[in-house]
Amino acid sequence: MSGKKICIVGLGGVGGYLGCMLAHHLDNIYFFARGKRLESIRKNGLKLYSDEQGELTAYPKMISNNAKAMDVMDLIILSVKHFSLEQVCAEISPMVDEHTIIIPLLNGVGVSDKVYKLIGKGCVLDSLIYITSGSDENFAIHHTGSYCDIHIGYGRMGECNENILLEVQNLLRRANIACIIEDDIEAAIWTKYILNCAYSVITSYYNATTGDIRKNKTAIIQLKSLLEETCAVARRLKVNITDDLEEELLNRVLYKQSESATSSLNRDIVAGRQNELEIFSGKLLELASSCQMEIPMTDFFYRELRKR
Incomplete structure (x- = not known):
């Protein structure tokens, strides 16, 4: 995954924390955002106030609401609420081809199947995250506590292979994000x-x-x-x-x-x-x-x- 294009879709408490950590530690990080959040991050960067990481301001390689302009990604971290999932999946489809890895960090069960049905391509992992974070009225991210743990496993595999989990784990660890590979992700x-x-x-x-x-x-x-x-x-x-x-x-x-x-x-x-x-x-x-x-x-x- 070294040097690959990575996009964070949804920059609230969860996606914002991950986006800030990834953009702070790695190059070639893209943000998909809309409206006032997009304009704020484009102008001021993405700010993080964390009990564990301290204060950080990160800037992506590109932030946009135009998936076609950002082109195909190697990895997409999808962090939106369920009620906007269908719309968002339609919007980001131009960023996905058969090799794109998608990590949907949504609450609930059966998420990977739903994402794969909506997009119809790529490798959609089963995943979850434990974190306590939120965004304020200025779109800054506030992270409390000492943990941010992502758990991954194989869901709707698409074009996945057995090495992908290790590649994703190593990538996230380079950004100081804990990642656990689960034998029983369900x-x-x-x-x-x-x-x-x-x-x-x-x-x-x-x-x-x-x-x-x-x-x-x-x-x-x-x-x-x-x-x-x-x-x-x-x-x-x-x-x-x-x-x-x-x-x-x-x-x-x-x-x-x-x-x-x-x-x-x-x-x-x-x-x-x-x-x-x-x-x-x-x-x-x-x-x-x-x-x-x-x-x-x-x-x-x-x-x-x-x-x-």
């Missing part, structure tokens, strides 16, 4: 999805940080119930999650996460923006129904949050 994706279906929902309902949830005994009981329901659906679908995953994820929230952290779902609902409630609770309820299962706690919070 289980890894579901593990994060289970956490999101519980943590994102509970923080949104209470408009709370992790620290707030820890002080709320009722919220902790509800969080545990949400975790149990989502794990039950995963097991019914034969996903190879661990036997004690509910307890492991509960302990992660109660003892390991940053107290000041909250979910992007909560931030979006508070700001009145489009959000991913349907990707979490909505999709989970669909999957449970297909398995003839009832998940009443998930249903309660889904209905309450939809009112907002």
Whole structure:
């Protein structure tokens, strides 16, 4: 991957952090952006304020909203919300040919299949990311905590070969980005999805940080119930999650996460923006129904949050 063309599509909290790190450490980095964000980065660079990395300002080789002008990429990191995925995939299609590697860092399950169906070419990896970051009104990126971990594996392979995972891992490590190759990427994706279906929902309902949830005994009981329901659906679908995953994820929230952290779902609902409630609770309820299962706690919070 050395010297290859790399484009980050979506420069919010996740894509912005990755874009800044890649452009700071490597050459030949491109940004796909629109509107005021595009103009701000073109004029001022992409600014990062990170507990781990300090303050950085990075400039890409090119930033544009015109995929044809940027031409075909070797690697695309796709970091957008689900509600804009179809539009974005259509827009970036000119940047993709059969050899292009696409890493879709979206929440939810079944993402790589969806991206491959929308674009119809390239090598789409299964992937996920753990990070606590967001962008402010000036499009600067704020990263809290000490981690940014990307996990990758084979999804819709397209023209993929067995060396691609190692090549991607080595590339990201050159930009000081941790990358883990998963033997069972489906289980890894579901593990994060289970956490999101519980943590994102509970923080949104209470408009709370992790620290707030820890002080709320009722919220902790509800969080545990949400975790149990989502794990039950995963097991019914034969996903190879661990036997004690509910307890492991509960302990992660109660003892390991940053107290000041909250979910992007909560931030979006508070700001009145489009959000991913349907990707979490909505999709989970669909999957449970297909398995003839009832998940009443998930249903309660889904209905309450939809009112907002």
